[in-house]
Amino acid sequence: MVDLMGLDRAASIDDLRLRARRRIPRFAFDLVDGGAESERNMRRNIEAFEEVELTPRYMVDVSDIDMRATLFGQTYGAPFGMAPIGMLNAFWPGADLTLAKLCKRRNIPYVASSAASTTLEALATAADGNGWFQLYVSSDADVTEGLIARAEAAGYTTMLVTADVPAAGKRDRDIRNQLAVPFRITPEVVAGLIANPRWSLETLIHGKPNIANYADLLQGATSYADVQKTLITPGFTWEDLKRLRARWKGKLLVKGILHPQDAAQCAELGCDGIVVSNHGGRQVAFGPATIDALPAIAETVGGRMTIILDSGIRRGADMFRAKARGADFTFAGRALAFGVGAGGQRGAERAFDILQLELIRALGQLGVPSFAAVGSS
Template sequence: MSQVPSMRYDARYPGIADLKRRAKRRLPNFAFDYLEGGIDDEQAKRRNRQAFHDVHLTPRYLRDVSTIDTQVTLFGTQYALPFGVSPVGLGDMLWPGAETALARAAQNARIPYVLSTFSTTPIESIAKAALDVCWFQLYVPRSVDILEDMIARVKHAGFRALVVTVDIPVGAKRNRELRNSLKLPFTLTPQMAWQSLTHPTWALQTLARGAPDFVNVARYRTDTSQALSDFISSMTIPGLPVERLRKIRELWDGPLIVKGLQAEENFRTAIDCNVDGIIISNHGGRQLDAAPATIDTLRSLPKDIASQVTVMIDSGVRSGLDILRGKALGAQAAFSGRSFYYGLGALGAPGATQVIDIFRDELTRSLMQLGCLRFEDLDSSWLANSSG
């Protein structure tokens, strides 16, 4: 339960945009562009944001809003807030120690934290830091043996949900990364070295921790002469066949979530495979520039699909109000990756808590302003064009 919120966070950076501006100054260009960049002309990334702004809600006054309930129950677990941390690969390249800092902040705040397959922190370490709230994002391997081993590791570590990402059937050509010579394995080119030297806080902390590496998949590279980039490409399956999703369902007996679907036929196929949830996503506008904004996909989702699985959303979430916009359209929770890494880039480890507190504050105040006492009560009747 929340009462009238107090601003417990650093008021010099009251919004995600403020953190983004500071992160841009503190991070080397190649790191910031890796975080910020989309695909091609980055139109999908911009559409994600505009689509949120186009969702209008009608407030209802003449009621007592002194106490607000922000809790949400997902797959049988109660979380204090209806948002979580999206998976981001190479997290510790963006800020040294970022993944562990995020895991601890998520555990303290009781929000879901999704760890990427291509994280730079061991699965087992993150599970210990976020035991009650950790989810694992799976990039599906070609090899069934590797798939079985990875799922067994995730299960043994104690992760609460498995999130299968399906929207990377092929590696992306991201122009910002190419211009910055960012490639795998992570090595400093002269251009990157200069950018690092001109950002000494990032450079010194990275030097102290060592160059980030894909520690959770390194054990599967049997040919040590193979370039890491080639190994990553060869390890993951080029498009996820339905049969492989069924295999994952057999191997994983906990909540199974599919992330990245946008077509109705794919939603129905996933339901046929007995998944428990979906995260509507266009990968933050990083894979297909012609993809629809995720809010638009959510808006057009047939009601019978929403009644069969837990629907969530990411891509473009930048405020507590965005989370409520998603809820009014049917998303039970919202996730953000860039927002949290803006916070880390701006403030270091405390930035993770700063973003949580900003979202909590904005979410609570917006619920009060709307006159909605419980997050779970917000539905399509609050939309400005609703007749409910």
């Protein structure tokens, strides 16, 4: 196929990010690209990966590289999945379904966010057996139970409960861009729409993005506080996690773990796994990079439960680094989102290919022909 968009010339995830920035209005780009406060934690996630050096071993036969990974009895085509991202259709119209279908085609997990801009039922259909569900615990127990019951009915068998949002993160870019509920049309927004006609047209076709799973509940919302109360709660505790564990019959993982003792407590409560994550540096600016937090966690709960790592994955070698430090699997958030922003479905494919080819090369260069065999040595 002729590469009219020049996506084949995007060599890295960072190249795709720059392409996305050129096609998307500032307020929508920043919504995904931004982090908490000074964004130190967001930058640190990436720097810390780069600081983990890997020493190649040579004269190993690497003519047949196997990067598959098995989780909970299902074998995936690559050791990374799509992290849950809320309101992603605001970044690029139709992004949720594009990514859910990509994950099915490439046989990797797709995690449907509670706050997605597409319903969890439609995402389960698109991901077709590769869908996992991410739960935000609401301040209203009926809202939480309603989501769980819907996820069950839609056929999800793996649920991630996100623990790292006792309050919404403070994102300075969104404040500067005057992102508000209800959405306000400012002169900057109008300028952004005119400067990005493709995005504006696609948004017109797809309709205004919303938080689809809560569309009815949020219809009357007049402030961020209303939205937050529906979506999250500062009152989520270990007691609630215990109840969720008893309630959810499928696999249950807790997302947003950074402290070894929290990881140990998840294991004691019978959780099947954790996601070592700092929400891509969107919650706080002062925390550790996830690749730095990982070794102590792996030492505490490794072998007792599945460990997944996200936040800052931008290169195939990052997955190798995560596995070498004790993770079983990884999630990419922005990396795949930037692909969609750069070129819709073809951009998403390009992002996947870049990560996959980089990982295959890393395994070959490092003399480890199978991802499953990557260890600390």
